Amino acid sequence: MTQSLSSSALGLLLLPVCLAGGIVVVTVAGADAGATGAKMERVQWPSPPLPAQNAAAGYVTSAACRECHRDEHASWHRSYHRTMTQPATPSSVLGRFDGSTVSSAGADYRVFREGDQLFAEMPDPDLVMYILQGGHTLPLEKVPRVKRPVVMSTGSHHYQTYWVTSARHPGLLQTLPLVYVPETGQWIPREAAFMRAPADRDRMVTQWNHHCIRCHSTGGNPGLNDKGELISKVGELGIACEACHGPGRRHVELERARELDPALAAPARDIHFIINPRKLEPVRSTEVCGQCHGNYVLKEEHALEFARNGPLYHPGEDLHRTRYYIQYPGEDATPEQKFELQRNAEFFASRWWDDGTILAGGREFTALQATPCHTRGTMSCLSCHSMHDSEPDDQLKHARDDPSACTQCHGEERFTSRLTDHTRHAAQSSGSNCLNCHMPHTTYALFKAIRSHQIQSPQIRSSVRHGVPNACNLCHLDKSLDWTQQHLADWHGQSRHSLTAEQQKLPASILWLLKGHAAQRVITAWHLGWEPAKAVSGTNWLAPFAAQLLTDDYGPVRYVATR
Structure with a gap:
């Protein structure tokens, strides 16, 4: 371990936004109008306060991909990756904004709509951030109540949460600390949706711009400037084509030019052109998923670079070039690793079981890095999952929730024709499904x-x-x-x-x-x-x-x- 976990806030990049004098000072830039080639389809981008579209970084959005890759676009479009982050509109919001009032951390929040606009009546979120993150003690019931537009949502599968604007600092998106559960049709306080200890629940105040932007958007750039302002941009809201294939401008420009001149020779392609994870070797392919599905901290020399300029990883590159991926210090850990375990006990306890196996979901890459099937074999995420040939729930390849997931590599007789000798269970029983015992x-x-x-x-x-x-x-x-x-x-x-x-x-x-x-x-x-x-x-x-x-x-x- 080359750096202290605490110095990087335990894997959550906490930007040096300044709480001095009250609240963070944030501005939002207009949409970047960088050229993207002839006849480039333009998407109607959500207006501020949502992040501007980061065209200057080479992102062209999924709309450009759809022109040639309609089937792939269609399969992605029905996935929960696409709907991970969306503008809050009547068609995307699942929660009932019907005047319901929900209490969270001792304060009341009322959600309602006026026409097609969604709102929350709540304690001033800017002051709540100042109180809780700044270590102040003003009781929440004394914070003035305000009416804030609800402008963005996160999630659409198991639950959905929402973001409100800041009146003082345009562009800063604050947590509405409520969660809507579609399965039951209920609102619940945010602290009831997470496995947080009772004493730790009043600290669940999050700003989307420096935390969720990393993985719940494509090409998210916090946009920290020298004044401490966050001028955030994204390639696209949600997890879209370019999150896995890389920015598509060069690819799109070339293909459109070749439509006009079929004789035009393709230039030598490099990793920054466009990539298909399926064609990468297993380690690099898995790292494409690992950019979000792992426990990591940015290396100290790259943390500020990300805060200012956004993504440092391009799909197909070595993911570890700019990041340090954290593993649980085992029995053979170095003294330095054991010290980190003691100093950051809460961080490790919330993500791993005490034997070093992963407890918290969304860290599958970290788990695979401790799995010989991956580290000493050819297993990758794509051995079982597919973005384009699967159902949205779990995105498993067809028939990959049964022993065939394992026998595609482990084809020996004791795992196939003599399976019961190995499992000691009936062949068609749940006890002979490899996954139930080994996963x-x-x-x-x-x-x-x-x-x-x-x-x-x-x-x-x-x-x-x-x-x-x-x-x-x-x-x-x-x-x-x-x-x-x-x-x-x-x-x-x-x-x-x-x-x-x-x-x-x-x-x-x-x-x-x-x-x-x-x-x-x-x-x-x-x-x-x-x-x-x-x-x-x-x-x-x-x-x-x-x-x-x-x-x-x-x-x-x-x-x-x-x-």
Whole structure:
């Protein structure tokens, strides 16, 4: 580790915006009118206060791609990547702006509409930012209430959150600390949607311009200038074509020129021309996804460069040139790494289990970097996922949520024709699905458990030493850790560990539900509704235990338990 995590704010680039004298001073520039070639289709760009379109950096938007790549554009257009960030309009907003009032962190927020315009009545967000981020103590109930336009949304799948304008500083987008959950049709306070400790929830104040802009837009440039102003621009709102293929201006200009003169020779292509991740070797291909799906900090010599000029990574390049990707310090960690773990305990605890496997969703690249299938093999994100040949939910290639995901590489007889000798489960059962044992749902995000992308074999050690739920007990909810230990020892020769009386006699799921920490509770609660676990363990005995979670201190635990 070459730099202190704390010096880079634990992977969240905190721009040197100045709180002195009140609030950040921010301005917004008009849309850049850089030339993009003859007959370049112009997109009607949302007007300020949304970020201007960053045409000067070579971005041409997905509209230009659509002219030649209609099928690919159509498959992307129905994805949740596209709708990750959108202007807040009646057609894009899922939340009911019907006059509802929701309380968040002790303050009331009322959402309503006037014609096609969306608004929130709320404590002045500029002053709230000043109070909470500046370490001041003015009670929120004493902050003047204001009416602010709601101009942008984030998310459209599991939930959607919103951004309001700053009256003092045009262009600065502030959190509306409410979340709308489409599945239930309910508004909930933002702090109830995230796995944050109760004492940490009043700090959930975010400005889109220096945080979310990095991954929830394409080509996001915070635009920090010498005056401390943020003149933010994006290649495109949402995660669009050029996020994965690179800025398209040179490619578009060449192809349009060749339409006029078919004899025109193509220039020598380089990595900055346009790339197709599918044609990259596995490491570089996976890094295209890893630009957002990983735990990283910018290297110190590049942090300010990003704040001023935006993206430093071009798809196809070495992702590690400007970034340091963080891994959990394991048992063989250096003294420096162990010191970072102690100094930044909260950072690591919110993203990893104590054994070093990924806990927080959205960090799949970090997990793959600790997976031999990727580091010593040819596995990449595209082994299982596709942006253009998949359903929007999870974007899995067809038939890639079954053993074929693994047997495309592991074709040996013991994994195919003699599968039951390996799994000790019936061939067509959930216990013979490689993914359920080697990629259990032990990662959490967005009100659900997600398959771990840190591929490994089932083992009892992490459950005993670190409290990590294991694949066996997440399916066999009615069995104890002792039962699992006996089978893993008998079947695979794993070492035995000393267990408490409760671990020997009681179902592990009940111990995690009633005595576990929040991550154990939410993961186990999700598995109470997982169909394979219900089929194996039955359901007529779980209700009294699940009911204990309905008053849990953590909103996500309560929500998952009700499902």
